[in-house]
Amino acid sequence: MSLRENEVGRRVAPHLEAGDTVLDLGAGTGRVSLWLARRAGVRPTLADVVPYSNRQREFPFLAMDDPFHVPAEDRSFDVVLLLFALHHNRYEAQSKIVAEAIRLMRRRLVVAEDTPFGRVDHAFNVAWDKVLNLRHGVPTPFAFRSVPEWLDVFLEHGMRAVHVESYRPRWPTLMTYHHSVFFLEPEGRLAASMAE
Numbered sequence: 001m002s003l004r005e006n007e008v009g010r011r012v013a014p015h016l017e018a019g020d021t022v023l024d025l026g027a028g029t030g031r032v033s034l035w036l037a038r039r040a041g042v043r044p045t046l047a048d049v050v051p052y053s054n055r056q057r058e059f060p061f062l063a064m065d066d067p068f069h070v071p072a073e074d075r076s077f078d079v080v081l082l083l084f085a086l087h088h089n090r091y092e093a094q095s096k097i098v099a100e101a102i103r104l105m106r107r108r109l110v111v112a113e114d115t116p117f118g119r120v121d122h123a124f125n126v127a128w129d130k131v132l133n134l135r136h137g138v139p140t141p142f143a144f145r146s147v148p149e150w151l152d153v154f155l156e157h158g159m160r161a162v163h164v165e166s167y168r169p170r171w172p173t174l175m176t177y178h179h180s181v182f183f184l185e186p187e188g189r190l191a192a193s194m195a196e
């Protein structure tokens with residue numbers, strides 16, 4: 001598996017449990033899920049609006065006709081992953097996708113995002129996003145947010161961060177801007193309603 005999957009997988013795996021059912025929402029090719037299945041023992045299901053011809057075929061795939069709806073029952077998965085998918089949607093759409101991810105999750109939501117820390121970071125982020133997504137035809141509205149802005153979005157949905165880490169990824173973007181990974185759990189009223 002590639003250097004990128006190693007880099008992402010190593011950050012996410014310590015926050016999952018072997019045997020977890022995991023929905024990889026916006027899975028792309030599903031290679032991060034493959035890494036997590038092999039190294040962390042989770043059981044992935046992939047979902048995406050784009051049915052990649054080269055996606056991992058060993059996992060179930062939920063094709064999405066609607067970018068705001070995954071065809072699955074409420075609370076179907078222990079964990080939902082939203083890895084580098086949200087910024088491909090306009091700002092006003094991101095909140096609806098977060099709500100859909102929360103609907104499907106039982107225990108934890110993991111979000112990884114491009115989170116440029118300043119103007120130079122932002123310029124590199126825009127350039128890489130354009131280059132890396134051209135061949136797949138995935139939209140790039142450059143709808144990035146900072147770490148505090150994402151935390152506000154998650155709090156509006158009743159999710160608190162139990163852990164956040166920001167870093168400059170080596171692969172494939174050569175440490176030119178920041179990524180952040182958010183590990184989120186329900187709090188307050190949402191937690192109470194999920195426990196019923």
Ligand SMILES: C[S@@+](CC[C@H](N)C(=O)[O-])C[C@H]1O[C@@H](n2cnc3c(N)ncnc32)[C@H](O)[C@@H]1O
Pocket residue numbers: 025026027028029030031032047048049050064067068082083084085086088089097138
């Ligand atoms: C940069 S790729 C990341 C793929 C994978 N998560 C990874 O980290 O390797 C973003 C993916 O999110 C998907 N995506 C974007 N918006 C989505 C939405 N609203 N619902 C489902 N998938 C979405 C795109 O089709 C694309 O496959």
